[in-house]
Amino acid sequence: MNRILSLVKIDLNTTFGLSAIQYKFRSKQDRWQTIILIIAILSLLPSYYMIVYGLSEMYEAYFNIGQKSMFLLTGVLITQLIVFFFGILYVMSKYYFSNDLNVLVPLPIRSREIVGAKFISLMVNEYLTSLPIILPFIVIYGVKGNEGILYWVYSIIPILFIPVIPLALSSVIVMLLMKYTNIKGKKDLLRIVGYFLLIIIALTVQFEIQSVIQNSIMSEEDLFLQLITDSNLFVRKLGMIFPPSMWGALSLSNYFNVTGFLHSLLFIGVSIGIFLIMLYLSEKVFFDGLIGNLEVGTSNGSGKVKSTDFRKKLPVFLAIGLKEIKVLIRTPVYLLNSIGVVVLVPILFVMPTYMGGDHFMKQLNMIISGNPNLISLIGSGMIILLGIMNCVGCTTFSREGRNFWIQRTIPIRAKDQIFGRVLSSLFVQLIGISVLLGSIAYMGMITIDSIFWISILGLLGSIAMAELGMLVDIFRPLLDWDNPQKAMKQNLNVLIAMSVGALYLLGVGFLVYKLLGKMNMLFIYCIIGGIFIISSFGFYILLRRMIERQFLILE
Amino acid sequence: MLKLQNISKTYSKGKVKAVDDISLHINPGEIFGFLGPNGAGKTTTINMMVGLLKPDSGNIYIDGIDIWQNPVQAKKQISFVPDTPEIYDKLKGIEYLNFIADVYDIPKDVRQERMEKYLGIFNLKNVVGDIIGSYSHGMKQKLSLISALIHEPKLFILDEPMVGLDPKSSFQLKEIMRQRCDEEKTVFFSTHVLEVAEKLCDRIAIINKGKIIALGTMEELRSHAVEKESLENIFLELTENE
Numbered sequence A: 001m002n003r004i005l006s007l008v009k010i011d012l013n014t015t016f017g018l019s020a021i022q023y024k025f026r027s028k029q030d031r032w033q034t035i036i037l038i039i040a041i042l043s044l045l046p047s048y049y050m051i052v053y054g055l056s057e058m059y060e061a062y063f064n065i066g067q068k069s070m071f072l073l074t075g076v077l078i079t080q081l082i083v084f085f086f087g088i089l090y091v092m093s094k095y096y097f098s099n100d101l102n103v104l105v106p107l108p109i110r111s112r113e114i115v116g117a118k119f120i121s122l123m124v125n126e127y128l129t130s131l132p133i134i135l136p137f138i139v140i141y142g143v144k145g146n147e148g149i150l151y152w153v154y155s156i157i158p159i160l161f162i163p164v165i166p167l168a169l170s171s172v173i174v175m176l177l178m179k180y181t182n183i184k185g186k187k188d189l190l191r192i193v194g195y196f197l198l199i200i201i202a203l204t205v206q207f208e209i210q211s212v213i214q215n216s217i218m219s220e221e222d223l224f225l226q227l228i229t230d231s232n233l234f235v236r237k238l239g240m241i242f243p244p245s246m247w248g249a250l251s252l253s254n255y256f257n258v259t260g261f262l263h264s265l266l267f268i269g270v271s272i273g274i275f276l277i278m279l280y281l282s283e284k285v286f287f288d289g290l291i292g293n294l295e296v297g298t299s300n301g302s303g304k305v306k307s308t309d310f311r312k313k314l315p316v317f318l319a320i321g322l323k324e325i326k327v328l329i330r331t332p333v334y335l336l337n338s339i340g341v342v343v344l345v346p347i348l349f350v351m352p353t354y355m356g357g358d359h360f361m362k363q364l365n366m367i368i369s370g371n372p373n374l375i376s377l378i379g380s381g382m383i384i385l386l387g388i389m390n391c392v393g394c395t396t397f398s399r400e401g402r403n404f405w406i407q408r409t410i411p412i413r414a415k416d417q418i419f420g421r422v423l424s425s426l427f428v429q430l431i432g433i434s435v436l437l438g439s440i441a442y443m444g445m446i447t448i449d450s451i452f453w454i455s456i457l458g459l460l461g462s463i464a465m466a467e468l469g470m471l472v473d474i475f476r477p478l479l480d481w482d483n484p485q486k487a488m489k490q491n492l493n494v495l496i497a498m499s500v501g502a503l504y505l506l507g508v509g510f511l512v513y514k515l516l517g518k519m520n521m522l523f524i525y526c527i528i529g530g531i532f533i534i535s536s537f538g539f540y541i542l543l544r545r546m547i548e549r550q551f552l553i554l555e
Numbered sequence B: 001m002l003k004l005q006n007i008s009k010t011y012s013k014g015k016v017k018a019v020d021d022i023s024l025h026i027n028p029g030e031i032f033g034f035l036g037p038n039g040a041g042k043t044t045t046i047n048m049m050v051g052l053l054k055p056d057s058g059n060i061y062i063d064g065i066d067i068w069q070n071p072v073q074a075k076k077q078i079s080f081v082p083d084t085p086e087i088y089d090k091l092k093g094i095e096y097l098n099f100i101a102d103v104y105d106i107p108k109d110v111r112q113e114r115m116e117k118y119l120g121i122f123n124l125k126n127v128v129g130d131i132i133g134s135y136s137h138g139m140k141q142k143l144s145l146i147s148a149l150i151h152e153p154k155l156f157i158l159d160e161p162m163v164g165l166d167p168k169s170s171f172q173l174k175e176i177m178r179q180r181c182d183e184e185k186t187v188f189f190s191t192h193v194l195e196v197a198e199k200l201c202d203r204i205a206i207i208n209k210g211k212i213i214a215l216g217t218m219e220e221l222r223s224h225a226v227e228k229e230s231l232e233n234i235f236l237e238l239t240e241n242e
């Protein structure tokens, strides 16, 4: 146990750079960076406020049908599902692709100690994801319902234990996936395919369970009577989607009686149980998936090339874009955090819509048939958000790392740098657009119009977002890393770019909201498109200057 | 071809004076050797010549173009091989070479001819389809050399090029450097291997603690030193007495 703790300590220290932060804060320049960071976080607040506002409306809705515990279930369920799906991304890069493995594996440590330590530090990481999601649910429920002291005491349990089960489950799944795809040669490809298959299977299973449960609820004869007599009816039924979430929700909504106490015990017990099972399993499979990970594939092809390979000529900007895409696809951490995100997020976005059930879908259909443009608007907003969440733009220079000297000593115009790198971001965005359109089609709400507008506006906005990210990144690129994880996942530039991007999007969104209904929709689309084009151009000018300047003065 | 005017650079906010008021003028067709003990300031000087490190003061001209005023134009004239070859691990050798060739806008036929020539010389033909992450240190270095030779630069700048190369490759590299000078191209390199400098270079500069302490042909250096035998003796003598 001692060894696990010291491993955790080291890991957390390198992950969050605690020592580095302490050291940094002494110098003046870095104090500025801290201030910028704080401003960045503050600028996320308006978006967050809107979400919280929407949630309290949701509480009212459930309250009115006497099922307010359903509100808690929704919170726990969404949090756990998100932790689970993102957990798969994180676990894979943390357990199998982080550089400290070169150091850890030769040491006389057992796999369960390595996995245990990595799990715990991932947990700390996951709180950053889970807390902002679950806290509003718990606070709104507590405040609006005037729940007593005991409620708040009880709430500590789900808050602390929420990430355990989903993270342990994703650890198990990833370890098994890695073990069985550890085949010489096509390993990387197999794993990527396996990864996406996993997600698709997991989601389909979710959808299936849901629709079965919903049908059974709707076909109950005396539904309304039951609603009145059992205030946990929805939770008990819909909670079957993922029982641990149900236990978490029930423990909290019944804090005043034995049911709550028992469910708390169940929630904690199962969490610890699954964690232990995961550790036990790691002893059997962890190393199997790891072995051979450090060697790189040379076996495919003899290393020789055809003479036509010497005769491929591209314009400079395309050469850069292609190089970016190749590196992105071939580095698992980059792939998971860029393409992985643009695939996952649209699907996760559609899922809760489904979770609302037939009833909710009918309402949604009504709203949308009232204004068919809503899909196009929300869809393109979504794509633009992905344009910053895909991290391609805002880490493009950081990802160069120690290879940055190449870019700085060869004669590339800033213009080509921008075009090429924006292109690589658009490539990722195109995948995101396809997945989003696919998801919308799956809901049966796709129209030719929305395909057109989501693609056009989405791409235009993505250009602006990629440039915005690059602006942040070239201002303070993170070049001194030894692990690609640091360039993409532990890069503050991502957070800064995201908050600035969110503000930008919120601004445009607000304008559209004000214009809606006041003029022809076509007009509004043109205005949005115009804003994107103008800001892309403005960012381009700024970026060109910044690149020229920073390429000279960086050390 | 290459002109350094009163270049200075300090690190750590003025605490370490790595390069102290250096001026150099290197002519076309010259092989120029840059010698000095560890930490003398060789890498720092070279990094300033290739645009990686901005000098605190002074100007650098490449073929008359100020590299800090007009970087893209100046960089078209040069190519650079650093002391540690950090190249994109995830690209294949051939992809990296093609990338560099695209940047320098080399026509298809020309690039094919040059790549095949240099890949043959450095014996990399069999691995050029593999990703660079699978290369050994020396193989990376040779790939870096080839990528620097593809566009036949007017000025070829190398930081300790012989370190880590096997004897054959090191011999080939010296041959190539010679040939380049015969074509009136310029070569500037730093080294610790005194024999190489002695045999290969038209002129030599010795730098110590950021200052040039000797500059000239072998003959001229000899005439300054008390111990006139070999470059080794001259080097030891000059860098010793502070």
Ligand SMILES: Nc1ncnc2c1ncn2[C@@H]1O[C@H](COP(=O)(O)OP(=O)(O)OP(=O)(O)O)[C@@H](O)[C@H]1O
Pocket (backbone or CB within 6 Å): B011, B012, B016, B017, B018, B036, B037, B038, B039, B040, B041, B042, B043, B044, B045
């Ligand atoms: N990034 C840096 N930050 C601070 N000081 C540095 C840095 N790089 C070099 N120095 C200092 O500058 C001086 C010159 O270093 P430089 O790397 O130019 O030497 P060098 O001649 O290339 O040495 P070697 O033969 O070991 O390669 C040394 O005193 C070194 O400590």
Ligand SMILES: [Mg+2]
Pocket (backbone or CB within 6 Å): B042, B043, B044, B083, B159
């Ligand atoms: Mg050096």
